Amino acid sequence: MPNTLHRFVLAVCLAGILSPAFAQHAETPAQHDQRMAWWREARFGMFIHWGLYAIPAGEWGGATNYGEWIRHSAQIPLETYDQFVHQFNPTAFNAEAWVQMAKDAGMKYIVITSKHHDGFCLWDSKETDFDVASTPFRRDILKELADACRKIGGVKLCFYHSIMDWHHPDYTLRRGWEKDRPLVGADRARFIIYLKNQLKELVTSYGDIGVLWFDGEWEEFWTHADGKDLYNYVRSLKPDIIVNNRVDKGRGGMAGMTSSSEYAGDFGTPEQEIPETGLPGVDWESCMTMNDNWGYNKNDLHFKTSEDLLRKLADIASKGGNFLLNIGPKADGTFPQQSIDRLRDIGAWMRLNGESIYGTSASPFHHTDWGRVTQKSLGKNSRLYFHVFDWPKSGLLEVHNLGNTVTKAYLLAGGQAVPFRKKGFSLSLQLPAAAPDPVNTVIVVEIKGAPEVFHTPQIEAYHTEFISAMEVALSLPGRQGKAVLRYTTDGTTPGPKSAVYRGPFKINKNTLVQARSFVGKTPVSETAQQQFTRVTPPAPASIEGAVPGIKAVYYEGNWDKLPDFKTLKPVGEEILPSPGTGRMAGKDHYGIVFEGYIDIPADDIYRFILASDDGSRLYVNNRLVVDNDGLHGAREVGGAVPLLKGLNAIRIEFFEKSGDESLSLSFESRNGSLKVRWRCVL
Numbered sequence: 001m002p003n004t005l006h007r008f009v010l011a012v013c014l015a016g017i018l019s020p021a022f023a024q025h026a027e028t029p030a031q032h033d034q035r036m037a038w039w040r041e042a043r044f045g046m047f048i049h050w051g052l053y054a055i056p057a058g059e060w061g062g063a064t065n066y067g068e069w070i071r072h073s074a075q076i077p078l079e080t081y082d083q084f085v086h087q088f089n090p091t092a093f094n095a096e097a098w099v100q101m102a103k104d105a106g107m108k109y110i111v112i113t114s115k116h117h118d119g120f121c122l123w124d125s126k127e128t129d130f131d132v133a134s135t136p137f138r139r140d141i142l143k144e145l146a147d148a149c150r151k152i153g154g155v156k157l158c159f160y161h162s163i164m165d166w167h168h169p170d171y172t173l174r175r176g177w178e179k180d181r182p183l184v185g186a187d188r189a190r191f192i193i194y195l196k197n198q199l200k201e202l203v204t205s206y207g208d209i210g211v212l213w214f215d216g217e218w219e220e221f222w223t224h225a226d227g228k229d230l231y232n233y234v235r236s237l238k239p240d241i242i243v244n245n246r247v248d249k250g251r252g253g254m255a256g257m258t259s260s261s262e263y264a265g266d267f268g269t270p271e272q273e274i275p276e277t278g279l280p281g282v283d284w285e286s287c288m289t290m291n292d293n294w295g296y297n298k299n300d301l302h303f304k305t306s307e308d309l310l311r312k313l314a315d316i317a318s319k320g321g322n323f324l325l326n327i328g329p330k331a332d333g334t335f336p337q338q339s340i341d342r343l344r345d346i347g348a349w350m351r352l353n354g355e356s357i358y359g360t361s362a363s364p365f366h367h368t369d370w371g372r373v374t375q376k377s378l379g380k381n382s383r384l385y386f387h388v389f390d391w392p393k394s395g396l397l398e399v400h401n402l403g404n405t406v407t408k409a410y411l412l413a414g415g416q417a418v419p420f421r422k423k424g425f426s427l428s429l430q431l432p433a434a435a436p437d438p439v440n441t442v443i444v445v446e447i448k449g450a451p452e453v454f455h456t457p458q459i460e461a462y463h464t465e466f467i468s469a470m471e472v473a474l475s476l477p478g479r480q481g482k483a484v485l486r487y488t489t490d491g492t493t494p495g496p497k498s499a500v501y502r503g504p505f506k507i508n509k510n511t512l513v514q515a516r517s518f519v520g521k522t523p524v525s526e527t528a529q530q531q532f533t534r535v536t537p538p539a540p541a542s543i544e545g546a547v548p549g550i551k552a553v554y555y556e557g558n559w560d561k562l563p564d565f566k567t568l569k570p571v572g573e574e575i576l577p578s579p580g581t582g583r584m585a586g587k588d589h590y591g592i593v594f595e596g597y598i599d600i601p602a603d604d605i606y607r608f609i610l611a612s613d614d615g616s617r618l619y620v621n622n623r624l625v626v627d628n629d630g631l632h633g634a635r636e637v638g639g640a641v642p643l644l645k646g647l648n649a650i651r652i653e654f655f656e657k658s659g660d661e662s663l664s665l666s667f668e669s670r671n672g673s674l675k676v677r678w679r680c681v682l
């Protein structure tokens, strides 16, 4: 880019006009919205994990619980796994049938694994022979899917592409158990050229590719600089392509959201989970399996019901997200019947109710007990879609905090009018006796203007326990117009004469704080409640012969969650300056129990942030304060506890299964982060 242009772009970025993230592909918010428009409209897509791993179908060495990770998890040597190339012959593969099933299910895009971690390519790549052209099948699967998408229309083709590559000799990070694949001659720079050349093939050879869905970015092989560079590279090949946040290093584990704007990627990627709430102004997509595996596992019959999947779709859309629902095709090229059945059920619902999903945005309500809400702007006015999961027995569906005039209400499927009464801020809908669709009946509520919803007030404090006094603040999220916030601390429900909130207040005894919004004398929100408790923390410990550091006791085992370490025999121990993986670093299948004391500087409430990959738990004075257990990528979880000045007992339990590992504990008090001294007893 000529120097003058650099200065221009930099100046415009600094002016906050262009997105600051990546100068070469900076775009105005309007340009970004235009690029994201089809994806935001789509809301629902099909994920396809397909490759050589469909041949063993989850079985190896007597075990039956593998998926697409089978080569790594079952520790299959490369030359053994490569034999699958000579068996891959999905003669029943029919690209048009796949695309039609996606379209009939209401899905607007397909994301298929062009290359998963095993390195096998589903297209005829000039860059390698470890691809479909080397199989008995020979046909270019991605080309056939691209042709089918063009022919059928209405479904955009997208590619999942793994950065992590267990096959290519230049991917300079071998599996921990691969002792027979030396790195001699491996060239990291050459791998990145390979990666880029293949991406160029994918982005320029198969027509209008909508999304590049990267994955496998978490290993230390890949850096933030690589991520920014690759994002810019693919955008230079196809400026309107959309790229997920796993191109870079900003994803916070399975929660999938990008931690800061310095990281590349156009949307967040929660995996197998749905965020608690929507994130205004943030694009994200939850990806999920129908059973427990991404790749085909013939023994995995643990399929989610169609009802569950349909409600997840509505839940995700009600939070402003996309739903990417996975299929793991069989080695013969067909979809599992259980997947076909669910796609059919979802399609039947979408044909009647798709308007309540496509192009909608997040609910204006923070919470509705009976189901979910999505919304769509109609220019000056708006349309709310009430997704009713739990049909009220009374036949009345009510919301009490809607400021708008309601002009019309009807069933989306069939258009039958729904009688309603709007009194003040309360809307009552008179529903048919029985739910037309017991899974999710959608009622359209048309309103004047943009939604004006009075949210439940929020009660904020550093913690719900305190030692001597606590400051409490109240807030009214969102647009509150004419609403006034009233509250009580005497256990009574706030009324039109209760105290008006004018700013934070202190409490010094057990107190139930309640808060509610009013317009005039009319309550326009639910009542928020929070109990605050005055406590006397455990007396600090007095220990003889304490030494600096924390004791780490090591165990060996292969777990998916924290074991009961008391039943296990340690394999060693050492004193570490602070919690970490110590001499187990880089190994697989181990656990650590840390025991020691932290020297607390003053009586106060302290927040602990425990970050780990895989699972961990933190106990303070034998009380569980943080539970971060489970099989997950790097993830941090916080917890708070009141403590007295002096030595307080700490116990941390941690396990690592395989792959990446990490463990750290940080501390905060109300005055900010804290450095503490570790003590332990030999």
Ligand code: FHN
Binding pocket: 049, 068, 069, 215, 216, 271, 287, 294
């Ligand atoms: O390791 C992969 C896994 O095989 C699968 O592809 C999922 C789907 O997003 N992504 C990674 C796990 O986070």
